[in-house]
Amino acid sequence: MDSPRKSIHGQWSSRLAFILAATGSAVGLGNIWKFPYIAGENGGGAFVLIYLVCIAVIGIPIMMAEVMIGRRGRQSPINTMRALATEAKTSRAWVLLGWAGVLAGFLILSYYSVIAGWALAYVFRTGSGLFTGLTADGVQSIFTTLVSDPERLLAWHTIFITMTMVVVARGVRGGLEKAVKFLMPALFVLLFVLVGFAWNSGSFEQGIEFLFQPDFSKLSANGILIAMGHAFFTLSLGMGAIMVYGSYLPSGASIAKVSIAVSIMDTLVALLAGMAIFPVVFANGLEPGAGPGLIFQTLPIAFGHMEYGAFFGMLFFVLLVFAAWSSAISLIEPAVAWLVENRGMNRVMASVVAGFVTWLFGLMTVFSFNLWSEVKPMSGFEVFKDSTVFDLLDYLTANIMLPAGGLLIAIFAGWKMSRASSVDELAMGDRFFYPLWRFLVRYITPVAVIIVFLNAIGIF
Ligand code: PHE
Numbered sequence: 001m002d003s004p005r006k007s008i009h010g011q012w013s014s015r016l017a018f019i020l021a022a023t024g025s026a027v028g029l030g031n032i033w034k035f036p037y038i039a040g041e042n043g044g045g046a047f048v049l050i051y052l053v054c055i056a057v058i059g060i061p062i063m064m065a066e067v068m069i070g071r072r073g074r075q076s077p078i079n080t081m082r083a084l085a086t087e088a089k090t091s092r093a094w095v096l097l098g099w100a101g102v103l104a105g106f107l108i109l110s111y112y113s114v115i116a117g118w119a120l121a122y123v124f125r126t127g128s129g130l131f132t133g134l135t136a137d138g139v140q141s142i143f144t145t146l147v148s149d150p151e152r153l154l155a156w157h158t159i160f161i162t163m164t165m166v167v168v169a170r171g172v173r174g175g176l177e178k179a180v181k182f183l184m185p186a187l188f189v190l191l192f193v194l195v196g197f198a199w200n201s202g203s204f205e206q207g208i209e210f211l212f213q214p215d216f217s218k219l220s221a222n223g224i225l226i227a228m229g230h231a232f233f234t235l236s237l238g239m240g241a242i243m244v245y246g247s248y249l250p251s252g253a254s255i256a257k258v259s260i261a262v263s264i265m266d267t268l269v270a271l272l273a274g275m276a277i278f279p280v281v282f283a284n285g286l287e288p289g290a291g292p293g294l295i296f297q298t299l300p301i302a303f304g305h306m307e308y309g310a311f312f313g314m315l316f317f318v319l320l321v322f323a324a325w326s327s328a329i330s331l332i333e334p335a336v337a338w339l340v341e342n343r344g345m346n347r348v349m350a351s352v353v354a355g356f357v358t359w360l361f362g363l364m365t366v367f368s369f370n371l372w373s374e375v376k377p378m379s380g381f382e383v384f385k386d387s388t389v390f391d392l393l394d395y396l397t398a399n400i401m402l403p404a405g406g407l408l409i410a411i412f413a414g415w416k417m418s419r420a421s422s423v424d425e426l427a428m429g430d431r432f433f434y435p436l437w438r439f440l441v442r443y444i445t446p447v448a449v450i451i452v453f454l455n456a457i458g459i460f
């Protein structure tokens with residue numbers, strides 16, 4: 001029995017197109033900007049190990065579940081959840097999972113866009129040779145000048161949101177599917193170039209040790225939650241992005257294969273970014289726990305000291321912008337697909353509406369780095385005592401909303417959908433891999449997420 005539904009939004013041209021789009025969604029600021037700085041803040045090796053374990057035992061099974069649900073429903077996550085809950089004769093309340101995902105998408109994109117704006121700004125700063133020969137201090141002050149100017153951040157944020165909405169308005173196959181095809185490989189190559197530079201920085205070993213030698217005494221319960229949250233964030237899981245992309249996946253494609261391929265590529269990019277950054281951090285006596293500015297304060301030092309650094313630097317930030325761009329469109333696609341399905345809007349109108357809402361939310365992040373830099377709304381709690389509005393938004397979405405969404409997706413796929421539906425959709429035979437997947441989503445994944453949650457609030 002094949003899925004009877006068809007998506008009104010179109011379909012990827014092939015399995016490869018889906019892999020590229022899903023990789024485009026997964027690979028983004030999470031890998032290159034966020035992974036290094038949270039690994040740095042949480043002590044390195046042990047954090048990285050937990051993150052890798054989470055990718056393997058939680059991330060991959062949930063990605064398969066999300067793609068499967070999406071392809072079976074063939075609609076926006078909200079309507080897909082409604083249709084599949086009906087099909088499974090279970091509560092209509094599952095539709096709320098779709099709504100929570102839409103909200104998470106708005107919130108994440110609101111800050112994602114501001115950070116992508118920094119990357120845009122750095123295209124010009126590196127390209128003009130501004131960093132040539134600068135010391136770590138000089139590089140740092142350029143970063144501080146940028147983020148302390150709300151007008152500039154707002155301008156870049158506005159440009160990035162506009163770029164995102166233009167692509168989203170053009171639909172599933174327009175433009176980006178083609179662009180991602182050569183941009184992703186280019187990003188890979190450039191990361192290798194940077195790792196090569198780091199290799200010669202004099203502190204390569206120290207960087208590698210920091211990243212890969214686990215020291216569990218440096219890892220807190222909160223750090224474990226952050227590592228798990230990041231596994232969701234980096235794979236774009238728990239909010240419907242991968243689900244909506246799955247709804248455009250042609251029927252024959254193997255869900256297990258595409259999910260594993262995407263996860264491996266995503267992980268490689270993050271590890272390469274870490275290997276490029278930490279040696280430079282140590283070689284220049286910088287602080288690994290510098291926070292969200294980490295890559296903007298380290299990579300320009302590398303570019304400032306390598307031959308043709310202005311060129312490579314510019315290329316790097318261009319590719320980073322593209323990586324962010326292909327992730328941003330997936331963050332907003334669930335909302336846009338719903339507006340088209342339920343509000344009778346065309347894609348252009350839907351994109352404008354969704355883009356405007358996100359842009360407004362983005363102001364919170366813009367101000368977090370300047371006008372509101374001293375606003376610490378949750379300073380009464382020890383873990384949040386230094387957290388700005390931006391930090392809290394990031395924490396709420398990546399460490400709470402996405403894992404909670406993923407938990408519910410696993411429960412729905414493992415316990416609510418009929419075995420027949422998932423056997424049919426996953427088509428991996430009945431011998432070993434299907435039972436393994438089912439065991440993971442039914443037991444291991446939900447229990448792991450719950451334990452990490454309880455552990456973080458001090459109960460377990
Ligand atoms: N995975 C993206 C990144 O690592 C971010 C993202 C999260 C995209 C959730 C879509 C959904 O940059």
